[in-house]
Amino acid sequence: xxxxxxxxxxxxxxxxxxxxxxxxxxxxxxxxxxxxxxxxxxxxxxxxxxxxxxxxxxxxxxxxxxxxxxxxxxxxxxxxxxxxxxxxxxxxxxxxxxxxxxxxxxxxxxxxxxxxxxxxxxxxxxxxxxxxxxxxxxxxxxxxxxxxxxxxxxxxxxxxxxxxxxxxxxxxxxxxxxxxxxxxxxxxxxxxxxxxxxxxxxxxxxxxxxxxxxxxxxxxxxxx
Numbered sequence: 001x002x003x004x005x006x007x008x009x010x011x012x013x014x015x016x017x018x019x020x021x022x023x024x025x026x027x028x029x030x031x032x033x034x035x036x037x038x039x040x041x042x043x044x045x046x047x048x049x050x051x052x053x054x055x056x057x058x059x060x061x062x063x064x065x066x067x068x069x070x071x072x073x074x075x076x077x078x079x080x081x082x083x084x085x086x087x088x089x090x091x092x093x094x095x096x097x098x099x100x101x102x103x104x105x106x107x108x109x110x111x112x113x114x115x116x117x118x119x120x121x122x123x124x125x126x127x128x129x130x131x132x133x134x135x136x137x138x139x140x141x142x143x144x145x146x147x148x149x150x151x152x153x154x155x156x157x158x159x160x161x162x163x164x165x166x167x168x169x170x171x172x173x174x175x176x177x178x179x180x181x182x183x184x185x186x187x188x189x190x191x192x193x194x195x196x197x198x199x200x201x202x203x204x205x206x207x208x209x210x211x212x213x214x215x216x217x218x219x220x221x222x223x224x
Contacts, residue, residue, distance in 0.1 A: 005029055006070035013075070014043050014055075021087075024075075026057060032072035035059065041073075048162045145175065151197025172197070 006014075006026075015184045017024035023042040030037040041057040048054075053067035139160030146167075147153050157165035160196050172194055179190035 001003060004074060004076060005031070006073050006075065006223075011046075011070065012041075015046065018043065018045065023058075024077055025077075026066075026073045027078055028059075029072055029074050030069060038078040040077075048160070050146070089169050145170070147175075147193045149197065149200065 014024050014026075023044060026041055028035045028037055028039050028041065028045055039059060041059045044056045044058055046054055046195065047056060053069050053072075055073060056065050056067050057069065057073070058065050139162075142158040144156045144158070145153060146156075151172050153170040154165060154170055155165065155169045155170055156163065175190055176194060179187040
């Protein structure tokens with residue numbers, strides 16, 4: 001009986017299991033390339049975009065993560081294979097009885113009886129070498145740093161086409177230290193932004209200090 005491949009409802013169920021922190025089991029169908037049908041695996045993740053082989057699984061007993069399509073997987077557990085029935089024991093032939101000649105009993109020569117040879121199992125058909133298993137391709141990682149005129153920094157991380165970090169705030173000192181370890185051009189660009197922000201805040205501090213002094217004088221006059 002052929003096993004049905006993953007349906008849209010099955011995919012929604014697997015996503016829900018992953019969201020709960022579980023790795024749901026699946027089994028390979030006869031359409032799976034390079035893997036024996038009926039073998040089990042654990043679902044690890046779904047890649048984005050969901051086209052072609054976008055379901056990452058880890059076959060039982062292995063450490064590699066391999067991508068497959070919905071047609072190559074199923075949630076239906078295959079039935080267990082029945083063990084072959086034991087062969088009946090082969091009876092040994094009984095030895096011949098002695099033949100009486102006059103008053104002398106001479107045993108008849110033993111008759112050699114060949115034991116039936118066990119039937120040889122038919123040779124298993126040679127299976128064409130299966131193509132190499134599909135390995136999950138490493139995705140490109142893009143890290144973007146952005147700054148504002150006030151000297152505020154944020155970072156975004158893109159793994160392939162999937163955004164894994166969005167506008168995470170960074171301290172200016174951490175950005176400056178990291179830039180010095182990268183490339184001189186990177187450090188120069190970061191220093192220019194930091195210096196401009198420093199001048200802006202310094203001017204703001206001077207303005208606030210002047211306003212504070214004026215307010216203090218006005219308060220002193222009111223109090224006198």
